Amino acid sequence: LLEAVPGNASGEAVSALSSLKRTLDDTVGMIQNICMDLRPAMLDDFGLVATLEWTVRENEKRLKIPIQFAVDHVPESLDDEISVAIYRMTRECLTNIARHARATGVDIRFFGDGHWLSLVVRDNGCGMKPGVAESPTSFGLSQLRERASTLGGFAQIESRPGEGTTVRIALPASRPENRGGRP
Numbered sequence: 001l002l003e004a005v006p007g008n009a010s011g012e013a014v015s016a017l018s019s020l021k022r023t024l025d026d027t028v029g030m031i032q033n034i035c036m037d038l039r040p041a042m043l044d045d046f047g048l049v050a051t052l053e054w055t056v057r058e059n060e061k062r063l064k065i066p067i068q069f070a071v072d073h074v075p076e077s078l079d080d081e082i083s084v085a086i087y088r089m090t091r092e093c094l095t096n097i098a099r100h101a102r103a104t105g106v107d108i109r110f111f112g113d114g115h116w117l118s119l120v121v122r123d124n125g126c127g128m129k130p131g132v133a134e135s136p137t138s139f140g141l142s143q144l145r146e147r148a149s150t151l152g153g154f155a156q157i158e159s160r161p162g163e164g165t166t167v168r169i170a171l172p173a174s175r176p177e178n179r180g181g182r183p
Helices: 011-038 041-046 048-061 082-101 139-150
Strands: 067-072 104-114 116-123 155-160 165-172
Touching: 041 048, 041 082, 048 067, 048 082, 048 104, 082 104, 082 116, 082 139, 082 165, 139 155, 139 165
Parallel strands: 067 104
Antiparallel strands: 104 116, 116 165, 155 165
């Protein structure tokens, strides 16, 4: 864009074009992030576990804190709706940690037992005051619970001031007619 500016253009014109280019670059970045939040192409190309691994590593770089990530007994093929939900819930947990936790470490465990998939995200941050996790103004946390409930699962948030936060999510690994009892 700036390469097309004639050599005799005023400083104001060059400055305005530079500002426009930055705005355009920022807008493209925001759109890419929104697309990644909604449904990354990686889910289709590489599956949920690889997408989560990539997301964890990207957040580890961004937050500049170590994030432990472990997977155990997760089927390679999962229901599409469940995969997207687990991905989005993981992103929501990491976003909350980045915004509020002041954590120096995060531990994420994703595992299955044949009937249920469990995601546990634990940080060692500042924790929350009693009642904050249940407050309707805690939109992200409310959304975690609602998304899990809609899919026949649940989300539980445990936190104490100074002791970090643990989010436990359980979702059925298959359609309701094929699943066992609640974990």
